[in-house]
Amino acid sequence: MTAYLIRRLAQLVPVLIVVSMVLFALLRLLPGDPTTEILGQEASEADRAALRADLGLDAPVWQQYLNWTGGALTGDLGRSWLTNEQVGTVILDRLPATVELGLIAIVLTILIGLPAGIIAAVRSRTKTDAVMTTASVFALSTPHFYLAALLILVFGLWLRILPPSGYVPFTEDPVQNLLHMVLPAITIGSTIIAVIMRQTRGSLLAALGEDYVRTARASGLAQRRIVTVYALRNAVVPVVTVAALQIGALMSATVVTEAVFTVPGMGTLIVNAIFSRDLPIVQGAVLVVVVFVLLVNLLADLLYARLDPRITY
Amino acid sequence: MAMTTKSPPRERPVLDSLRRDRRAWFALPVLVLLVLAAAAAPFLDDAVADTDTDNLLAGPSAAHLLGTDELGRDILVRVVAGALVTLEVATIAVGLALVLGTAIGLVAGYRGGWVDAVLMRVTDGLLAFPLLVLALTVVAALGPGLRNALIAIAVVTTPRFARLVRGEVLSLRTREWVSAARIVGVGTPTILVRHLLPHLAGTLLVFAALQASTAIMAEASLSFLGLGVQPPQPGWGGMVASGTAHLDSTWALSVFPGLAILLTIAAFNLLADALRDALDAHRPVLSPIR
């Protein structure tokens, strides 16, 4: 197991090198001049040149790359061009909202997606199954910004029972915090709930068709017990894998959803930084997101090994 | 991989199976409508741009069945014309990714060795990015606009095809008939294109339909954020965005283009599901959105 872990971690190295190179190459091509944002529209060309030198923008590109990756390895992601804040500090400031949003979405998934999948599988080929399967297709097909707009319209503007946007830190006011999280979490969760429902249904159906389940059924075990004890245990393995793969999707959903609800998380951080040409922030934040996604996938692999005794390393 | 051991031509049963599939019957009309609307778009150029500042954000009427937008333009006309962009995403961006990704996957899988290692490391690196985050970064680098959005979507989709095709090729290249062809002296390009590619056609078709839905979603999101289609060209994502400012007064402005996106994506998803079942491939579940 340890050897496997080390091997998997080693495999991440080339991936991360590619990721950092892609990120750096793309963002070096960005149009626009950060000195305008920093100095305002009425600054002189000499001041701009001086600032460019201060920011290290006059060094050769390869050196800028090495400076950045070298710093990143030691935890120093540089400073924001716009505000001069430590990039790491900014990211730490934004992580809680995104992590909380993700966790609530996952809780919703477990509360809704898993039972829905089980019901659809048990009631396979009935009306219930058809309705739920259809609903899942439409959930998967609804753009997050569209769902967000509809939720704001209905719950924020018409019914006025939930705040239409904004964010209150949990430490400041837990109740307000959760109220603000409801609509964005539903928006982000919509996709994952549907994916998990479909996956649970699929693998449960497959498990229900396995020999040992048939044997159990033939020996007169109750349907409920068959589903929960035998089939579900085996069905859960692929579900966990798929759930972990959804972390990337969750981050994509977060970008748009946080923008619509103005939640100060990693998504709005990245979008705003791109629009402000604040390259160190974009580079740092996207890097952290990618590393996070890779680590969650690794964790899922390890969990997979724990859950499925048939897999050995 | 049950299908790969069978002989390729099986069109009849596939079509029969599709014909019995309700999902296909939902997808087909939607996609036909999409194509018809896109075909009509070039003839709507004048109507699409026809502003009427005395008739802003008007409700439905005989002259404007869905009402007018913030410049007094007909919403229905713009929703119809917006189909063109969506079709371009599904064909050009996904087509580009299909061709490039398949080529990369074929070469990597068949050649193996360092070629495979390099190509797959790059592919893995690109796949490590959440899709929209990478697409945003690409568009931000190239600048906003439909063409750059199409490029961005092709860039994020290509590695997915590459990974899929390489996996398939790895399992196929050890087959006897591939070895046989090689021994007989058939060249590598011929083996790849003539012998391996046909076996992948079904898988690729299903995957392309799924990727089309993902790509349409991504383009709509980019346009919603203002980085995709630029005005005055009508695009559904941008129309939803401009409509959100008037959601509580002129809801039609957001709701109908949004509905159009939703139905189109659903059609591609359902088509993919139906196709997969029809091809009877017990392959790993392809998650539609990643």
Next chain:
Amino acid sequence: MSHPRTTRRAALFGLAAVLIASTVACGSPASTGPRNAPRTGGTVSVGFDNEPTTLDPAFSSQISSDRSVLNLFYDTLLRQNRDGGFVPALAEKWDAQPRALTFTLRTGVKFHDGTPFDAKAVAANINRVLDPATKSTKTSALAKIATVAVVDDRTVRFDLKDPDPLLLVQLAHEPGMMVSPEALKTKGAEFGRNPVGTGPFTFDQWRSKVQLTVVRNTSYWGKDADGNQLPRLDKVVVRFITEPKVLRTELATDGVQLVRALPPEEFAQLASDKQVSMEDVGVRRSYYVALNTTRAPFNDPKMRAAFTAAVDRSAIGKVAASDQFDLAPSFATKKDWYYDDSITSPSFDQGAAKAAVTAPTSITVLARRRAPDPTIAELLQAQLSDAGFTVKSEVLELQTQLDRMRKQDFDAAVLVVDVPRLDPSLVFDPYFTSKGSNNWSGLNDSTLDDVLLLARSTDDKAVRSKAYSDVQRRILDQRYWTFLHQAKSPLIHRTALKGVVLNVDGQWRLDEAYLDR
């Protein structure tokens, strides 16, 4: 920014007169309604669309928006009221001679970090702004100050190179905001994110693109008219929200109690909301299209005329500002002292435009990515296409757009400025002098340069007034720019928020603000 270089003693009075005229329906406290006794305590959230890049007033760059935030932390020696008159602040009184300004300072005032506010602190502040090494954006505003003499602890004298009638105005705003000299030393480069002043609120936390939190300065020197301790609020949270729709819904749902600015299509939707107060305080957002005269097609006056003739300004106003707008010939608002209603704008004449566009003409229109600018660009595009132009519009982030305009890499560009500014020279000079910092059009028009120089070189109001009429006529005759509508920008807040005091050109102060609920 350019500044007047010569004497203009009388101008100040002229300025004051304008500002009296531009004040609508209110004295200092902007809120009306039944007067309950002001309450103490509570938190106010403010929706703010233009986040400052720094909280160091010496480096502030967004004139019309930074000030509302800086007013939380900093005081000036004297303040300029809404009516243009000067009132004491950190200075109890002052003596203005042509070549010397002497201030007698309030005693017992301390900066938030405990540093005493005295004559030495004033000298340190002024000298800091004047020092070229500081690279302050405010240096030119105080350029007429030769030396700062510390007479005693509470007396400070500015000796001037030349008389400067605008100096008091400058000192009452960002260039004269007093920061803690001690904090400047200890915080160094971090000062811009850790402001320390003498103002009503002290800094708590600033999360970029999210919010700025400030808390009550319990030892603030200010008292209200009844002698009660200010400020009244415990806490102010400035939330940075650029999306107008979000700002509007936040205001409607009490998520924020005050917003900096909302476009008319958003505030019009709040008109029937009794919980929201809207008051026209004379601020206009003056939209314009700058044409690039350094390259084809708009180096040709005929093509510029065709452009202007193709633009239906009132249609654009209707789309972008519902019916909440004025049409004016230029940046002058109808209440400005130099407003000249005999100046006529070129009229909308699509036929003339069509006739002038004889050959295929492709142009690029730039616009900022913030409502309603993209909508304006879209309608412009439609109108220009109707006149025969081939139009491409590009919607950009502000800094990218300005970058392109500075490089003269555009044909036409839509932008907006808040008017009126403190003096017409501050509005026209940056944009229309050949050396102006915002000379987007790339103008090099000696006629225009001469009139603008004349206008800022005299203190004779009649001469100035005529000069600014000539300036506007010249700009319009040459069709350098097309001035669009002037959208109303009322002061908008929840009715529960009372006691918001406005600065001379519309920025607020919150030391007397309170929640009445």
